[in-house]
Amino acid sequence: MAKEKKIDDELDSELENKKLTIEDLPGVGEATAEKLRENGYDDIMAIAVASPKDLADISGIAEGAAVKIINAARKYADVGNFETGEEILKRRKEVRKLSTGAQGLDNLIGGGLETQSITEFFGEFGSGKTQIMLQLAVNATMPEEQGGLNSDVLIIDTENTFRPERVIQMAKAKNLDPDETLKRIHVARAYNAHHQILLAEKASDIAKEFPIKLLIVDSLTSHFRSEYVGRGSLAERQQLLNKHMHDLLKFGTIFNAVIAVTNQVSANPAVFFGDPMTPIGGNIVGHTATFRLYLRKAKAGKRIARLIDSPYLPEGEAVITLTEDGIIDGT
Structure with a gap:
């Protein structure tokens, strides 16, 4: 648990700096990243709004792994969460x-x-x-x-x-x-x-x-x-x-x-x-x-x-x- 928390904290730090590439997402190795890029998923936002099935089919990974990748991307891109009407108005x-x-x-x-x-x-x-x-x-x-x-x-x-x-x-x-x-x-x-x-x-x-x-x-x-x-x-x-x-x-x-x-x-x-x-x-x-x-x-x-x-x-x-x-x- 402590190790997972440390990884999450490190990810949060990188997220704040907004320097992540798709290789920095948990579960995305070099081969997976190459397949994703070949199919147009070459930035964080594109992955954040993708469906797990599409991502799994394209990259050859399990759908559960695709869900984790998408969730990490959404955390970075700040999408997929509930927002107040005031926040939406600002956006x-x-x-x-x-x-x-x-x-x-x-x-x-x-x-x-x-x-x-x-x-x-x-x-x-x-x-x-x-x-x-x-x-x-x-x-x-x-x-x-x-x-x-x-x-x-x-x-x-x-x-x-x-x-x-x-x-x-x-x-x-x-x-x-x-x-x-x-x-x-x-x-x-x-x-x-x-x-x-x-x-x-x-x-x-x-x-x-x-x-x-x-x-x-x-x-x-x-x-x-x-x-x-x-x-x-x-x-x-x-x-x-x-x-x-x-x-x-x-x-x-x-x-x-x-x-x-x-x-x-x-x-x-x-x-x-x-x-x-x-x-x-x-x-x-x-x-x-x-x-x-x-x-x-x-x-x-x-x-x-x-x-x-x-x-x-x-x-x-x-x-x-x-x-x-x-x-x-x-x-």
Whole structure:
């Protein structure tokens, strides 16, 4: 007991100095650390928010040993414990906001897109989802005092919709250097659902080289929808989609980044009155996304954005206009 207490005291001392690497965690030897790093678990926070089963499968250790490693990491990262509301409020002050470029839309979602959260935009083809994503990418490179995050951007493009020419138009409208803006936007084309999941897992590697504060997935569900067809494959699709969503949320938490995703819709034939359109992904996407906005077309290039889900904001609508210069308030 005395020996264990001494080890704990030594660990606490190191924790206070915040110099621990994953090798310093109890039970993590050189071989285990190598396996963890190969699979993206290369810092304390990544291990602290991992599941014991995933860690055990990746490293080849027993699940009980994985639990001990995770608990030690959580002790260092100060996660997984009960906190007072006051402490959470203090931590919430670390959350930053990214402007959409339209004041009405910003007001609707509490001042802009939040870091450490997933914001989902869903709607029919042509409702402006990709245009908003491109605008967010440009805005994120701007200084914080102008509504940006002064950061680089990651885009996982699943439908080949990224157009640098459009980014140049939007950057010029914001008086930004188009070449510098393009250099700060890192795009990866996802060719199938598994490739999309892999890109999200590898996003942390890029975030260690560049100051990434915005991760975009456009679109979240297109590959899952086309590759997993029919009720027989529904359970597998939802399981993969659930993992993907939690990988994205974990990235946002670890790097204090905004996660913005687009989603497709389908018509529900059971709806006889009102809008029959429902987002793809069901409850898996609905429960994991922090903010959900429904985009629909209006006249003269206008789009109506309706906030349908938020942890603390009321439902409401904002009108935006898609222009050559980008997203502006609707009039």
